[in-house]
Amino acid sequence: AQSVSQHNHHVILSEAASLELGCNYSYGGTVNLFWYVQYPGQHLQLLLKYFSGDPLVKGIKGFEAEFIKSKFSFNLRKPSVQWSDTAEYFCAVNAHGGYQKVTFGTGTKLQVIP
Amino acid sequence: DGGITQSPKYLFRKEGQNVTLSCEQNLNHDAMYWYRQDPGQGLRLIYYSQIVNDFQKGDIAEGYSVSREKKESFPLTVTSAQKNPTAFYLCASMGGMFSGANVLTFGAGSRLTVL
Numbered sequence: 001a002q003s004v005s006q007h008n009h010h011v012i013l014s015e016a017a018s019l020e021l022g023c024n025y026s027y028g029g030t031v032n033l034f035w036y037v038q039y040p041g042q043h044l045q046l047l048l049k050y051f052s053g054d055p056l057v058k059g060i061k062g063f064e065a066e067f068i069k070s071k072f073s074f075n076l077r078k079p080s081v082q083w084s085d086t087a088e089y090f091c092a093v094n095a096h097g098g099y100q101k102v103t104f105g106t107g108t109k110l111q112v113i114p
Numbered sequence: 115d116g117g118i119t120q121s122p123k124y125l126f127r128k129e130g131q132n133v134t135l136s137c138e139q140n141l142n143h144d145a146m147y148w149y150r151q152d153p154g155q156g157l158r159l160i161y162y163s164q165i166v167n168d169f170q171k172g173d174i175a176e177g178y179s180v181s182r183e184k185k186e187s188f189p190l191t192v193t194s195a196q197k198n199p200t201a202f203y204l205c206a207s208m209g210g211m212f213s214g215a216n217v218l219t220f221g222a223g224s225r226l227t228v229l
Contacts, residue, residue: 032216044220099145099164099208102218106156
């Protein structure tokens, strides 16, 4: 069975600070990895994804994530956060191939203070 | 505009009553999903369907039922057997073979409160 662990439940940062949110997954095979974001009052939306190839992937709004296979990790980073990044961030995983079940982590609430 | 429509947005139910949440998509996606979102617990998968007339249990299927008679529709029934049904329910779909493949598109959600 696949699972996702997000280490930080609530993060508070000042504007311009750097961000790194941890995500580890458990699954025995090849995976697709995702970060989704839920801004206040908005739908959940995709931030970035990794399917294969370059393990450093870039998403919207200056976010990036690095897949480290040996560590089963897919940490999310942003060099300088803005107040508008205040949101809840979810890491997710599914098995490669077809329309598989997608498992989410418990989420990290990010609060950016102006 | 293509997307997922969930209704109702808010729903109140008395204990012991079944309630059905609607989810309709016009994205021509093959797969559809139901999640439950609770504070501090993230999204937990209830059921998902890869094709019409077929569906699989997710991690927390007990007390819920679904049907998939049409490609665009995937209603969720919260039965009286669900012990803690008050939650925010999210429907999602996935489809396509190219850039959008394997990416979930979410609806706005339905908030169910049991009185």
